Amino acid sequence: MGTGLNEREGELEAFTADEAAAGARLDQWLTGACAGTLSRNRIKHLIEQGRVRLNGETVAEPKRKLRAGDRVELALPEPEDPEPAPEAIPLSxxxxxxxxxxxxxxxxxxxxxxxxxxxxxxxxxxxxxxxxxxxxxxxxxxxxxxxxxxxxxxxxxxxxxxxxxxxxxxxxxxxHGRTTGMRRAYLALVWGAPDRMTGTIETFLGRSSRDRMKQAVVGETQPDARYAVTHFKVLERYGDPTGASPVASLVECRLETGRTHQIRVHMAHVGHPLIGDQDYGKGFSTKANTLPSPLREAVSGFTRQALHAASLAFEHPASGELMTFQSPLPADMTELASGFRQAFGKT
Structure with a gap:
């Protein structure tokens, strides 16, 4: 592949292919270089519509092979989405x-x-x-x-x-809070438990090569790779009475970076996907069958990822005052955690 977006020129997005991009198809490489914002089919259509230039010349062949040093320019059309309308939806x-x-x-x-x-x-x-x-x-x-x-x-x-x-x-x-008071903390119910009570997950995240709608841990050289850091702390472990590894745990995750699906991908990466996560924890869905009733039914019926943004701190944009807001664990996650405690106890 090649380098990612390195400059923006008005309505053009410009990229430069590196040595690793030599021989790659234009549509495939450009899809990765666009940091996951456009599908391969969308890129292909834009090329066929004459919206891509290679070294200053319009190219209409998606299969065109790249050479190291090639300059690729993509002209994005103006969005045509309608302006959203006000709707009387209750807010907390x-x-x-x-x-x-x-x-x-x-x-x-x-x-x-x-x-x-x-x-x-x-x-x-x-x-x-x-x-x-x-x-x-x-x-x-x-x-x-x-x-x-x-x-x-x-x-x-x-x-x-x-x-x-x-x-x-x-x-x-x-x-990301490096020089300000910005802080973000999430609570997650995950399968199993990390082998340490506290730790840091540090990777690069980018578009998955298997499913372009998902993120994945990728190599640093992938065009859309973005550095991602998550700090975690295990708050509760729901142990197995037989002495085996914990069945599940309640984990606090603090973001040092804010990438798409970061916590979900990171926890799955270390072998502890979020309960209910159909995208990154689908392989663990059958674990519910091993649980005692009524916890088994509760987990099987939990159809969202068990993730909650529990606190947010930021400096007020006008006064500079550090403001902190918290949200208690919602009822569905509270009931799920309670079910694990009752079934397995906590440590």
Missing amino acids: VLYEDADVIVIDKPAGLVVHPGPGNPSGTLVNALLAHCGDTLSGIGGVKRPGIVHRLDKETSGVMVVAKNDRAHQALSAQFAD
Whole structure:
């Protein structure tokens, strides 16, 4: 493969192929270089439409072979998605002022409109709640959004209500708390338990070669590879009375970086995928059959990844005050953890 995106020129995205890209197909390499934002079919159609230039010349052959040093330019068409409309969707507001609104997002709520979810999202709810005050920096489909949670992940989110707040919060999230008070902590119920009570998972994440809709631990040289660090702490282990390894555990995960599906991929990578995760823990789904009733039925019926954004700290974009918000473990995860405690005890 080759290097990732290295410069943006107006409506063009420009890439340069490295030595590893020599002989690769243009459509395949460019899909990886686009950091997982475009499918291979989409890339192929853009090439056929004449939206890709190779060393300054338009090329319409997706199978065109690359050479080291080739410069590839991709002209993306303007998005044609309709502007989201306000919808009266109830929100659990933890805090609100003229600059920010902090909400406790329930599982099942999509953050912003996209393919398959044109409405009924958090953005639609925010537009109804905040009116015209939302920041537009994130674009018409993501007004005020500076970070996101997966649809089935619950917990604390902050949204900017004006451009100044959007810029300040975006900078804090990009900094990942290195120079600011930004902190994010998640609670996860996972299969088994790490062999240490605390630890750090440090990898590169990128688009999976087996399923382009998923992320995976990848080599540093993959074009869309992004450095990812998760710190974990085991809070509870649900032991097996026979003395075998713990059946499950409650783990706190603190993000040093914020990559797509980071906690889900990292915990699966170390052999402890999230309970209910159909994307990264599907191979563990039959473990529910080994559990005693009624825990077996509870786990089988738990259809989302057991992940909750439990706390969020950030510096207020106007006052600079460090603000911390917490969300208790939601009822479904509380009941699941209780079921494991009753069945196996905790350590």
